Amino acid sequence: MLGGVRPPIASLVVLLLTVAALTVIGLDGIHTAGVPQAVLNGEQQIAADTALSMRSAIDAEASAVRRTADAYPATSASTPTTTLKALTAARKAALGSALLDQRNGKLLAAGGKTVPLTGVDVARTASGPEAIPPRLVTSGGTRQLLYFAKVTLPAQQDDPDQDQYQAPSRTDRQLLLVVSEALPALTAYGEGRTAEVLDASGKALATAVSGTASGTAAHSGLSAAAARAANGSRSGTDASGTLLGTTTGSRRTVAGWAQVASATGSGATDDLGLVVLTSRAAPATTPTADYSRFALETAGTLAMVALLLGLAQYFSVQRPLLRLYLSAGRLARGVTGGGSTAAAELSRPVPVHGFGELARIGRALDSLRGQLLGESGPQQFPARRGPGYRALAVVGVVVVACWAVPMIFLLNRADAATAVPAPVLADQQARTEIATQRIRQSLDQSYTDLSEAAASLSGRSRAAQTQVLRQSLADHKQYRSLYLLNRSGGITLRVGDTPLRTLVHVPGGGGITTVNTSGRIPAIAAYAQVRSGKGQAPAAGVVLFGEIDVKALNSILPRPKLGSVWVTDGDEKVLAASVGYRAFQSLPDSGLTRLARATQGAPGTAGTATSAVHNTSSGPSVDAAAPLAQSGPTARLGWHVVTAEPAAALQIPAVQAEQRTMLAGILGLAVSAACLGWLYVVVIRPLRAVAVLVERLAGGDRRTVLHPVNHDEIGSVTRSLELVRQVLAERDRAARSGHAAGPSRPPRANTHQR
Known part of the structure; x- marks a missing residue:
């Protein structure tokens, strides 16, 4: 079904025209007017991240109340x-x-x-x-x-x-x-952003403003709209969306909303009906680039290339091959027929069409015709020949490549300095700060839980302490190992997995630290002092350590459209990540390392978040970094949270234009290479083989049998040549035996013509 000369040529034309149409559709659909879609998506994700932080805080508080009640040592008194x-x-x-x-x-x-x-x-x-x-x-x-x-x-x-x-x-x-x-504290991140917590009716329960904001979302009616949208979504999900507010001058209010509900099964916040709404005034861009003209020009050029290639293949390959097919069939009828019809078929010269292999086969056929009529003997053909149809296929690919290569590497290149809108970069920084808050909450909660366990160990026997640690390990899944250290740093009591610690130290106070500096898994641990009971001897174990399972920390890092997330120590070595990593490895790009270092302020200051667009091997990347903590048990560590999102994953017009331009070029080049390769396999390569065989046959080789490989035009030509070979071979045998040579009809099984 895929044989013959027509399908690859027709497919080449049709597919190239299809690529041209897709180029127009893809590039013409990019709009730069109004607020970019990437800004809307960013605001939606910021609302979803804020809702997740609030949901986590409510869930953690509800769990803490239950754990406290369960652990209460009630007595009859x-x-x-x-x-x-x-x-x-x-x-x-x-x-x-x-x-x-x-x-x-x-x-x-x-x-x-x-x-x-x-x-x-x-x-x-x-x-x-x-x-x-x-x-x-x-x-x-x-x-x-x-x-x-x-x-x-x-x-x-x-x-x-x-x-x-x-x-x-x-x-x-x-x-x-x-x-x-009261509701958990609400924080707004990003200059000029307002964050609100709404109830089911749209009433604001809590409001937070970062920097200078134009006012709450209620002033523009966005609160009621967000509540209606949330109520219209399916309950028990973390549905989210975006809204557009009023336009003031060159800026327009962009809002994102998200339900404070669990996305996986039933959660503690599902029935509260809370909705988080974030909003800010974003620049409403004006049309800066019109890709429709570029799309029409490039698509028109490709359409012309497709039609020219189709015509060139038709006139140089398809039509000459079909004429050769008819000439070979006529020659076969001449040697298998009889009477005047056979003589008439053989008397007509074989026209030579085209060039290369078809011309060689045509000349050899005409020589065989003369040999059948007895007008000439075997004829040798020169070994040196001009370019064949293989060169024609290569030229076709090169012509399409002249259109495709600039599309892939040169045209519509996105400039890293200007392609990413400033609001998108600011949103990446704000989302990084929210991720930092979420990680800090997790580590602070781990320290709080450990401190409660350490307080319950004071003055208890070893058996009672063991029971407390086992219960804590069962209640707090983030710990992989709990153990007590004595004053010399030795482990006196342990429950859970084997500790990963390699640093033997007995710190004072409490907080979060690392207890190893090498190995496959970084060991982050919370620690707290175990006080001696009043009037009792000092406890055998003075510090309680809880090694935090890095998988539990890694699981809270990924967020939609945030990209890769890393937690690094003060030396910018990776401690946790949302993607595969090796413990204590450096960040994958030097630009990320510089960005992490830029978050460190002057000595004694907390540092500030920062962001930038970096050029990478795969294109622009929107990166941000923030210090992990400004206070609390992790404040002294100097850790950072670093994020990197490829601009290609964001709906930025300039990046979209680059992607779709490259895609059009890749598709055009792939289609031309595939179709012309198909033509080479089913037509050109068999033609080269037949040309060699027919020239040998015309030169006197009567022993090589010509086997048709495909059921197409070239297969029919091969079958006709095999009939001619049989007749010439019979005539030569008759001549050697002294008998008069004459046309000899081959078996009927060999005379079938297509």
Whole structure:
């Protein structure tokens, strides 16, 4: 089905015209007017990242409340009042707290501000799942979050809170802890950006502004629009989107919204109905480049090349080959027929068409015709010949390459200094800062969890300490190993995997550090001091270390359209990454290293985030870096977060034009090479083989059998030549035996013509 001379030539023309049409469609669809799509996408991702940070903070607080309740060492002497005080002593963010009886909702103890319990069915809430999700309530005109946890107190013979008309209870008391807190702190990143947390009705619950902003999104009606869009999306997902606000002068408000909900299964924030809305005024660009004219010119040029190549192939290959096919068939009919018809077929000279192999075959056929008529004998042909059809195919590829190579390497090149709009670069920096906050939250939480475990070890026996560490390892999945060090740096107690530490040191205080400087896996660890009990001898283990599983840290780094993310130490060596890496390796590009170093301010300062566009081997890259922490347990480390997103992955007009121009050139070159290679395989190479055989046959070689390979025009010519060979071979045998030579009809099986 793919044989013959027509399909490759027709395919060449059709496919090149298709590439020309795709060039027009692809380049004409790039618009530079208004706000670039990359800016809209960036704002959407910033809203999604902010929503993720808020969701993580709410989930972490809900888990901490439950863990505190589960770990409370209740005794028969515990009362609701003492229990509530112990459970909330460490909750600095708590506005108020309450301890309720699960059976009837009776308030047993309270602390801080009054907890708004209106509308809370305590019995139904407590009978629900073990992990009760938080709720959003209103108190004094402000919205608060209620966190729940179940608490069990041992039975008491005399229950002071029990109704006087009931008999004394000897069963465990099931209580419900309720803690009210404000929404997690909201931070806006990027100069001029406003961030808001909205409820389901679109009311702003919290607002944060970075730098100088034109006002909240509510002024332009974006808050209500974002709430409607979020309510219209499927619940229980982290849906997000973009909105366009009003235009002021040359700037237009761009907003992104995202639900504070879990994307994987049910989460603690799914029923809150919270939406994060971020907005900023972005420059509305004017048309700076019109690619439609370029697209028409390049597509027209390719269409002309396609038609010229098609005509050249038709007149130089297809038509001469078809005429040769007819001439060979006529010659075969002359040697297999009889009477006047055969004589007439042989008397007509074989015309020589084309050049190269077709011309050689035509001349050899005419020589064979003369030999069949007895007008001449075998004829030798010169070994040196002119260019053949292989050169024609090469010239065709070169002609298309003259169009394709500039498209691939020269035309519509994106300038790294001007191709990436300033808002896109600013968004990459803002997203890097948000990623830094998310990583810092994770490390700070790891340190807080370890500090709580260290505090519970004080004054306990070795067996009790082992049990505490095992429970902590089970509760906190980010740890791979927990161990106690004595004053000389030796491990006195360990649970979990074998420690990766190679640095033997006993630091003071607490925080985050690394405990190795080489190996396949970097060992990041939280550490805290274990205090001796009052009036007791110093503990055998003085520092508790918790090595953080680097996989847990790596898992929070990837974000859509943020690119590659690395966490580096003070020497710009990689500690964690969203992509494959080797421990303590350098950043993959020197520009990233310089960018990380640029975040370090003067000695004693916290440093600032920075961003830049770097030229790489694969094109412009939008890069940013930020210091990991300005305060907290990681502030003294000098670590950084570095991100790099190829500009090709962003919808930037100049980069899109470069990509589509290159794609058109690659497609054109590939199509021409494929079709002309196809022509070479099915036509030109068989023609070269037939030309050699027919010249040998005309030169007197009657022994070489000509086998047709394909069922196409060249196969038919080969079969005709085999008939001629058989007749000439029979005549030569007859001449050698002294008999008169004459035409001899070959078997019918060999006379079939296409």
